[in-house]
Amino acid sequence: xxxxxxxxxxxxxxxxxxxxxxxxxxxxxxxxxxxxxxxxxxxxxxxxxxxxxxxxxxxxxxxxxxxxxxxxxxxxxxxxxxxxxxxxxxxxxxxxxxxxxxxxxxxxxxxxxxxxxxxxxxxxxxxxxxxxxxxxxxxxxxxxxxxxxxxxxxxxxxxxxxxxxxxxxxxxxxxxxxxxxxxxxxxxxxxxxxxxxxxxxxxxxxxxxxxxxxxxxxxxxxxxxxxxxxxxxxxxxxxxxxxxxxxxxxxxxxxxxxxxxxxxxxxxxxxxxxxxxxxxxxxxxxxxxxxxxxxxxxxxxxxxxxxxxxxxxxxxxxxxxxxxxxxxxxxxxxxxxxxxxxxxxxxxxxxxxxxxxxxxxxxxxxxxxxxxxxxxxxxxxxxxxxxxxxxxxxxxxxxxxxxxxxxxxxxxxxxxxxxxxxxxxxxxxxxxxxxxxxxxxxxxxxxxxxxxxxxxxxxxxxxxxxxxxxxxxxxxxxxxxxxxxxxxxxxxxx
Ligand code: HEM
Numbered sequence: 001x002x003x004x005x006x007x008x009x010x011x012x013x014x015x016x017x018x019x020x021x022x023x024x025x026x027x028x029x030x031x032x033x034x035x036x037x038x039x040x041x042x043x044x045x046x047x048x049x050x051x052x053x054x055x056x057x058x059x060x061x062x063x064x065x066x067x068x069x070x071x072x073x074x075x076x077x078x079x080x081x082x083x084x085x086x087x088x089x090x091x092x093x094x095x096x097x098x099x100x101x102x103x104x105x106x107x108x109x110x111x112x113x114x115x116x117x118x119x120x121x122x123x124x125x126x127x128x129x130x131x132x133x134x135x136x137x138x139x140x141x142x143x144x145x146x147x148x149x150x151x152x153x154x155x156x157x158x159x160x161x162x163x164x165x166x167x168x169x170x171x172x173x174x175x176x177x178x179x180x181x182x183x184x185x186x187x188x189x190x191x192x193x194x195x196x197x198x199x200x201x202x203x204x205x206x207x208x209x210x211x212x213x214x215x216x217x218x219x220x221x222x223x224x225x226x227x228x229x230x231x232x233x234x235x236x237x238x239x240x241x242x243x244x245x246x247x248x249x250x251x252x253x254x255x256x257x258x259x260x261x262x263x264x265x266x267x268x269x270x271x272x273x274x275x276x277x278x279x280x281x282x283x284x285x286x287x288x289x290x291x292x293x294x295x296x297x298x299x300x301x302x303x304x305x306x307x308x309x310x311x312x313x314x315x316x317x318x319x320x321x322x323x324x325x326x327x328x329x330x331x332x333x334x335x336x337x338x339x340x341x342x343x344x345x346x347x348x349x350x351x352x353x354x355x356x357x358x359x360x361x362x363x364x365x366x367x368x369x370x371x372x373x374x375x376x377x378x379x380x381x382x383x384x385x386x387x388x389x390x391x392x393x394x395x396x397x398x399x400x401x402x403x404x405x406x407x408x409x410x411x412x413x414x415x416x417x418x419x420x421x422x423x424x425x426x427x428x429x430x431x432x433x434x435x436x437x438x439x440x441x442x443x444x445x446x447x448x449x450x451x452x453x454x455x456x457x458x459x460x461x462x463x464x465x466x467x468x469x470x471x472x473x474x475x476x477x478x479x480x481x482x483x484x485x486x487x488x489x490x491x492x493x494x
Contacts, residue, residue, distance in 0.1 A: 017079075024081040025074035030379045032074030033064050040076025045218070054221060055362030055392045062086050062393025072374065080225035083387045088400070088423035090374055091389055094366055095423075095431035103128075103433065106367035106386060108223035110231055115283040117237040119291035120436070132436070134274060135288075138190075138267050139440045147189045148338045151444055154184045155451035161198040162456050166486045171461040174312075174482035178304035179204050179297065185444045186296035190267035191289070193253060203249075207297045209242040210290065238290065246293065247286040267292055292437075299360035300441050305482065306358040307351070307449050310407050312460040312484045317409065321346055321453050322489065329454070341450050349409035351445050352417075355427035357407055362392040364429050391426055400424035459485045 018038055025032035033041050041061060043052055052060075057077075061084050065073045071087035085091060094102045109122035120131050137143075158181050165172050180197035183204035187193040197204035211220075223230040223237065254272060271288055274280045280288070311318045324346040332340040341347070366387045373380050381387070396404040400421045401411060410416060428435035435441070452458070461483035 021079040021081075022076055024076075028379060028382070030074045030083075030381075031068070031070050033061060033068075033076075035076040035079075038078065040078050040080070042077055042221070054224075055359075055390075058084065058363050058388060058390040059392045059396060062390040062397075066397070072377070077221065077225040081385070082225075083381060083385050085387065085389045086393065088394060088421050091394070091423040091426060091430070093374060094387065094389065095364070095426075095429060095434070098372070099431050099433075101370055101372050102366040102368055102387065104367040104369055105365045105433065106227070107365060108220075108227045108230060108237055110235065110237055112231065113234040114236045114238065114240070114243075115287070117287065118284065119287040121291055121295070122237075128433075130279075131288075132432070134279070135267075135270065135436055138270060139437065141439075143266075144439055144443055145338055147440070148443065148447070150188045151185055151447040152336065152451075154181060154188060155447050157184065157196055157198045158448065159451055159455055162452065162486055163488070166456065166488055169485075171483040171485050172308070174305045174308035174484050175301075176201075176481075177308065178301040179208060181304055181448050182297050182300040182444070183207050183293075185300065185448075186293055189440070189444075190292050190296075191250065191253060192257070192266060192268060193249075204297075206242045206246055207293050210238050210246070210294055211298075212239070243290060246290060250286070250289050295437055296441070296444075299437075300444055302358060302360040303351070303354050303441075303445055304448055307354050307445070308452070308458060308484050309460070309482045310354065310357075311449075311453065312458040312482075314407055315459075317350070317407070318453065318458060321350055321449075325450060325454050336450065336454070341446050344446075344450070345414070346409065347446055347450060348442075349412040351442060351449065352412040352425075353407060353409040354445075356395045356401065356411070356425060357404075359391045359395050359427045361427070361429070361435075362390070364389040364391060364426070389426070391429075394424045394426065397424070453489075455489055456486045457489050459487075461485050 022035045022037070022040060035041050036044070039045075042057055061075045065071075065084060065086040072083065072085045072090055075082050075084050085094065104124050105121065106124075107122045109117045109119075111118050120128065120135060123131060158177070161177070161180075162172065180201060183197050184195060187195050187203065193203075195203040219235060223235055250268075253268065257268075257272070268289070271280070271285045275282070275285050311321070324344050328340050328344050329336070331343075366389070368381050368383055368385045368387065370383050371380050394400060398404055401424075411420070423430065428438040428441075464483055
């Protein structure tokens with residue numbers, strides 16, 4: 001009887017706590033979306049059949065706030081309050097103008113149980129600033145030019161892979177192709193590792209499993225909503241086994257470099273130098289390396305996957321891109337040089353549109369470091385409030401991008417791109433904490449897409465069911481594996 005009473009007391013207390021937590025915004029008179037018990041504004045994962053991803057939830061929050069005529073407002077992820085932005089002017093305010101008030105991302109990191117999860121994305125304050133200054137020179141124009149040849153080598157391996165499939169009339173799995181290409185690009189350019197995933201996918205599979213397991217959504221959304229509790233419970237950000245394996249492998253490459261006196265001006269060398277100068281220790285070095293592998297894999301992979309998909313379903317766009325490539329190649333004497341690839345305007349427009357329709361990082365996170373009042377708002381955002389900028393909401397808002405579901409690179413032509421509302425297009429974030437790998441990522445995508453379109457004609461395999469649901473960020477998996485039929489460009493697909 002006594003046990004029953006204690007149990008009942010605990011349950012009642014928990015229910016009261018959840019209910020009270022879900023009045024956070026009401027108590028502060030902040031406009032918000034009404035939560036449901038326990039799951040807040042997330043769908044109930046037990047009864048829901050749709051299994052919506054995190055970005056899909058934030059897209060919905062954005063739309064609901066706008067439907068209510070709000071420029072921002074509170075939501076609940078389970079019973080944790082979050083503040084969602086739905087106006088581009090606030091994006092500028094938070095990311096750039098008043099960066100000093102919002103410089104913390106408050107991304108989950110378990111320093112105690114998994115010190116390797118501390119890196120440039122998760123670090124804060126002065127630690128972050130010092131690191132950012134150190135890593136800024138990783139992707140200078142001079143280094144990007146050096147990396148161009150390395151990227152072309154990876155693109156060549158991808159070309160061989162395509163040729164093999166074209167000859168045997170086997171479709172390409174776009175997602176797999178995106179993963180192989182981006183793993184090899186980051187491994188080669190940042191670490192000097194030659195892993196040729198197109199022949200042997202072991203390394204790419206390991207990188208993929210750094211964060212993927214069957215509980216990915218639940219684990220990540222739990223850590224996202226309750227970082228303190230997740231830290232207390234020792235929930236890892238990265239899956240320990242593949243993480244350890246990759247760290248060991250990276251250590252091996254360092255030993256080889258030291259042994260043979262090789263000094264490359266890549267990211268690994270920056271890390272080695274920082275270690276030698278005692279600015280970071282072994283674990284921190286591992287953390288930065290794992291982050292760079294993941295940052296490239298999770299983002300460029302999804303962009304290339306959807307690039308293949310859109311090329312395959314939009315034959316006119318594919319033909320136009322191939323014509324533009326051939327035109328430029330003629331001008332440059334047939335040589336696929338750095339200058340030639342950078343001068344293909346339509347390639348740039350195409351990539352911008354991919355990153356609009358499928359933003360690989362679909363939400364940006366910031367936390368207020370002091371009590372703040374946004375311009376025109378009649379309420380205060382308290383210190384420590386978690387703020388989400390739903391990139392995907394802005395990119396799919398018909399007010400800024402008419403017919404947002406339509407894939408149309410023309411939105412980014414010279415004439416049209418100046419009409420894009422400032423801060424409504426932010427695939428790489430903005431301000432001092434924007435993506436450090438932006439130039440690298442865009443160059444790698446340019447090289448990859450250029451090489452594919454130059455050499456091959458793509459068509460969607462008839463077995464693929466449309467429409468696809470875009471899941472991305474923290475999942476980065478298209479609902480259906482996209483199969484693409486290919487044929488060498490000088491032949492015709494029947
Ligand atoms: C298409 C590819 C990519 C996209 C769309 C992308 C997007 C983003 C976004 C939206 C952010 C957050 C910005 C913010 O909070 O304002 C970010 C941060 C970051 N990205 Fe990328 N990224 C890509 C590729 C890469 C690559 C290839 C690397 C490294 C090789 C990289 C490294 C980073 C790092 C280290 C940060 C944290 C920066 C900081 O906090 O100072 N990203 N990225």
